[in-house]
Amino acid sequence: MNKQLQQIIHIPANPPVSPTRQPTEKVYASLIEPKHANTIIRRLNQIAPLQDLHHLKRIHKKQIQGGKPELFVILCLASENEQQSNTMPPDVEDVVNSYNLTPFVTEVCKHAALSKEEWEEQCKLWPTSYHPPTYNIHGITGFSEEDSKSVFSFMKSTVELAKSGDHLIVNAALIVDPLVGQIIASACDEVCSWHMRTSKAKTETCHFKQSEGFTSDADANRIATNKTLLSNGSSKNLQQCDTTVCCLNPWQFTRQSLDTSPCYCHPLRHAAIVAIEASAARDRHLFPGSGNSEKLYEVDSSPSGSPAKRQKITLENVKNGGEQDVNTEGSNTLTRPYLCTGYDIYLVWEPCTMCAMALVHQRIRRIFYALPNPEAGALGSVHRLQGEKSLNHHYAVFRVVLPELEFTAER
Amino acid sequence: MESDNFAYMELAIHQAKLAMESLEVPVGCVFIKDGNVIASGRNRTTETRNATRHAEMEAIDILLEKWQKDGLSKAEVAKNFSECVLYVTCEPCIMCAAALSFLGIKEVYYGCANEKFGGCGSILSLHSSCSEPSISDEVPQRKGFKCTGGLMASEAVALFRSFYEQGNPNAPKPHRAVVEKRVE
Numbered sequence: 001m002n003k004q005l006q007q008i009i010h011i012p013a014n015p016p017v018s019p020t021r022q023p024t025e026k027v028y029a030s031l032i033e034p035k036h037a038n039t040i041i042r043r044l045n046q047i048a049p050l051q052d053l054h055h056l057k058r059i060h061k062k063q064i065q066g067g068k069p070e071l072f073v074i075l076c077l078a079s080e081n082e083q084q085s086n087t088m089p090p091d092v093e094d095v096v097n098s099y100n101l102t103p104f105v106t107e108v109c110k111h112a113a114l115s116k117e118e119w120e121e122q123c124k125l126w127p128t129s130y131h132p133p134t135y136n137i138h139g140i141t142g143f144s145e146e147d148s149k150s151v152f153s154f155m156k157s158t159v160e161l162a163k164s165g166d167h168l169i170v171n172a173a174l175i176v177d178p179l180v181g182q183i184i185a186s187a188c189d190e191v192c193s194w195h196m197r198t199s200k201a202k203t204e205t206c207h208f209k210q211s212e213g214f215t216s217d218a219d220a221n222r223i224a225t226n227k228t229l230l231s232n233g234s235s236k237n238l239q240q241c242d243t244t245v246c247c248l249n250p251w252q253f254t255r256q257s258l259d260t261s262p263c264y265c266h267p268l269r270h271a272a273i274v275a276i277e278a279s280a281a282r283d284r285h286l287f288p289g290s291g292n293s294e295k296l297y298e299v300d301s302s303p304s305g306s307p308a309k310r311q312k313i314t315l316e317n318v319k320n321g322g323e324q325d326v327n328t329e330g331s332n333t334l335t336r337p338y339l340c341t342g343y344d345i346y347l348v349w350e351p352c353t354m355c356a357m358a359l360v361h362q363r364i365r366r367i368f369y370a371l372p373n374p375e376a377g378a379l380g381s382v383h384r385l386q387g388e389k390s391l392n393h394h395y396a397v398f399r400v401v402l403p404e405l406e407f408t409a410e411r
Numbered sequence: 412m413e414s415d416n417f418a419y420m421e422l423a424i425h426q427a428k429l430a431m432e433s434l435e436v437p438v439g440c441v442f443i444k445d446g447n448v449i450a451s452g453r454n455r456t457t458e459t460r461n462a463t464r465h466a467e468m469e470a471i472d473i474l475l476e477k478w479q480k481d482g483l484s485k486a487e488v489a490k491n492f493s494e495c496v497l498y499v500t501c502e503p504c505i506m507c508a509a510a511l512s513f514l515g516i517k518e519v520y521y522g523c524a525n526e527k528f529g530g531c532g533s534i535l536s537l538h539s540s541c542s543e544p545s546i547s548d549e550v551p552q553r554k555g556f557k558c559t560g561g562l563m564a565s566e567a568v569a570l571f572r573s574f575y576e577q578g579n580p581n582a583p584k585p586h587r588a589v590v591e592k593r594v595e
Contacts, residue, residue, distance in 0.1 A: 266512055277461055280461035352509065357530070361462035363462070390526065390534055
């Protein structure tokens with residue numbers, strides 16, 4: 001039934017662990033007298049702090065049916081493979097002796113819970129605290145109604161791009177500046193219809209269409225304006241012979257041993273790659289100045305950056321006046337972004353490894369996809385690039401569930 | 412054979428130097444088929460403002476355009492790639508390694524490892540083909556390629572070092588100090 005609802009699901013950096021299989025750690029615990037609780041805890045926090053186990057509550061209050069609640073306390077960590085009497089630090093043993101405690105070994109969860117489900121399961125062993133992430137990229141903690149609306153709307157536009165009639169025939173990509181609801185670039189797979197010249201001409205057309213959008217600066221109907229832009233600027237009017245979604249089956253090219261038709265194909269022109277190219281072309285067009293570091297801002301590189309912060313920087317530039325790049329139409333509110341920093345991309349299908357890494361390189365901030373790519377997807381299906389710690393940039397990944405799309409895809 | 416490898420890698424390093432002269436992160440490559448250089452490429456990420464324009468992608472586009480102009484069929488293009496050997500000064504990143512596997516390239520020699528983004532063993536191993544049997548016939552197995560690292564690695568590292576010592580003038584302003592790895 002859930003599938004019938006529109007929803008946005010965050011795809012985390014770590015593969016989900018079954019809540020019942022979280023790693024545990026052994027600790028010494030003991031029943032204590034409630035009247036000693038404060039003193040004992042204060043003492044234990046001094047002599048045996050729970051260093052890497054801050055998510056654990058020191059006290060466990062057990063409600064016994066029909067009786068008074070019982071209080072248990074964590075004394076200290078218990079190392080594996082050793083007898084309990086030998087491993088307790090002397091200071092803790094003093095506490096045990098002075099309060100006549102009877103220590104026992106019990107299991108607690110080793111890591112802080114990442115989800116409510118994990119937390120509920122942890123508390124069955126020993127109570128822990130749970131802090132939903134609040135520090136990260138906008139959207140991980142949920143979307144406001146307004147933001148959700150915009151996400152669904154952009155995703156639906158992306159799906160329209162990928163459709164021919166009722167069928168989804170290619171992958172499509174939409175790069176969006178979420179701050180102003182502006183479409184930066186749109187593209188479809190071009191693995192079969194690629195031709196250098198056509199492709200370049202199209203990019204140019206695309207610029208000018210986009211530029212018109214900038215001059216009519218009204219924020220109010222931005223999205224509506226963009227929809228018109230989309231239908232004009234999309235590759236729909238071009239010869240469309242792509243009939244497979246290349247991110248789903250990126251190795252198909254190597255199997256063309258029988259295809260003797262002339263090669264107008266470029267096996268790597270997946271929608272995301274083409275969209276990145278278009279956004280770079282737009283950047284060069286709007287900000288023709290050299291790549292001088294004086295003018296190249298990285299306005300929002302930290303994962304904690306918020307749209308609000310970006311806006312502030314833009315406003316500051318306006319106040320300072322003269323310093324910032326201006327676009328050819330004379331709008332002075334545009335700050336040249338560093339690559340796609342701060343931008344979102346919408347894709348019908350979860351991108352393949354090549355596209356997912358291209359989006360890391362281009363510094364996309366959030367990826368929204370509608371359908372998973374179980375055989376070749378790199379955002380949770382086969383690989384999980386958003387969780388590769390060594391990479392120099394990390395985006396947040398969301399799946400946007402559109403009920404009508406589930407239906408289309410199944411057909 | 413061995414000396415050929417060095418000669419080809421010298422050409423890749425020459426490309427990397429050209430990149431550096433254009434204030435680009437110094438990475439270069441050459442594609443070899445039947446013992447001949449058929450394309451070369453250098454990193455152009457800064458000039459294009461497209462961070463995916465790595466040396467490998469540049470050279471691949473040159474090849475596809477050339478073969479298209481020559482009127483080659485899809486089958487012929489696929490066959491050509493399967494006979495190509497790539498020499499690149501730095502381990503292909505995850506994106507490029509995936510691309511090379513999609514094209515079905517025969518073999519790759521690289522200079523230094525790419526410990527942040529490497530797709531041929533450092534972070535992911537996209538060059539090694541999948542050992543699991545294919546579940547369905549419709550989705551082909553990922554294709555692997557032979558991959559050898561460490562060919563003239565010190566030369567490649569020296570280029571990175573001198574590039575970052577002179578300071579990357581294209582780096583965005585508030586940027587933490589860059590280490591001598593490939594950052595594009």
